[in-house]
Amino acid sequence: MRIALLSVLHSPADPRAVPAPYRTLAGARLVDRQLDIALAAGCETVACLAGTVGREVIALQHRAEAAGARFIALRDPHKLSGIVAAQDELLVFEAGVLPDEAAIARHLAKPGILVFPEDPAIARGYERIDAHFAWAGALLVRGSAVEQLAHLPGDVDAPSALLRIALQSGTRTFPLETRLLDEHGWLRDPSAEELAARERSWVAGHADVAPFSAPGLAIAERLGVRLAQDTMGGNLPRVLALSSAIAGLLALSSAIAGWMIPGFGFAVLAALFFAMEGVVRRVAHAGQLRPQVPLLVQALTVLLDPLLVILIARASPEDSEWLRLFVPVVLFGLLHLGERIAARRWRRSYADRVLLTVLLVPAAVLGIMQPVAGVLALGVLLSLFLTSEPQT
Secondary structure, three states: OEEEEEEOOOOOOOOOOOOHHHOEEOOEEHHHHHHHHHHHOOOOEEEEEOOOOOHHHHHHHHHHHHOOOEEEEEOOHHHHHHOOOOOOEEEEEOOOEEOOHHHHHHHOOOOEEEEEEHHHHHHHOOEEOOOOEEEEEEEEEEOHHHHHHOOOOOOOOHHHHHHHHHHHOOOOEEEOOOHHHHOOOOEEOOOHHHHHHHHHHHHHHHOOOOOOOOHHHHHHHHHHHHHHHHOOOOOHHHHHHHHHHHHHHHHHHHHHOOOHHHHHHHHHHHHHHHHHHHHHHHHHOOOOOOOOOOHHHHHHHHHHHHHHHHHHHHHOOHHHOOHHHHHHHHHHHHHHHHHHHEOHHHHHHHOOHHHHHHHHHHHHHHOOHHHHHHHHHHHHHHHHHHHEOOOO
16 A cells, blocks of 8 residues: 655744745645645555644645545654555655656656755755755655654654665665756745746646637636636636526526527626636646536536527527427537547537537527527538548
């Protein structure tokens, strides 16, 4: 079994400063990010060294348990011997270090110590291990190392002590590229400027915005990224989901009352807010092993297309009978088929409800909804022959 050892025992040089483990990156604390990396590396149990079990540690426990891991808070590092067996592996992070997840996955599939060249690492506060290297703040050791930790004083710095034990036992070192330090891909006790630089690259790397082959989604998601950068860690995803739901209800109410143009206007807003919520939530939950999708978002995912079907049907001539529903159902059925069978670069084009609702607004204004919906369905059908993955 693989076990993670985290620590929030950090005393900043300035007593007024926030301890490094509790500084935030993209809406989550550094210790939360360490936890996410540990869970992604296969850790089933998480031990956290803490002087007191306050609300910060309890929040960390909830995050671990939501991902299905066991969480144990420790004041005394000697109690690790009751958690870690000799055949286990222990993934250790130094307090206040934010590693690069890809480097952890690549180098620590088996026991090892991650190191940087002593220049420039020593000048940046990393712990020297010999004349040439400094510890990067992450290592993987066999559980037998914990037995030796039990013989050391109770106030020992457990991560640093485990580093020395691992070095004495001949554990292999893996040098990392100094590029990670220069580009803020690996941080230790970071400043506000370093965190801001890492956050920009974090958002860009995890937003996964749509290409302009899906223009409505592309614009909406880029707006979402801009908002996410300004309000990271807040309630923005919830606000956007609620805004989408309210706009959807207003669209439905307007359609029932016979006000089709306002109805489609509100539908555009519903699709826009929903697309923005998706990208903001992706950024906020990036790195988490099993992020929870709110019930409201799950409901919107299911109900947005039926809402548009109802709007198209209400805007179609009453004497068209069953065609009022048949045409929009075929349209959305083909769009969902495109999301499944189209080449990967085109799938988000078929998922672009923002562009679709914008195209339907002029049809509602001119009173030609059913012909426009039929032409769109035909266009989607023909496009499937051009964009679908070739069968092998």
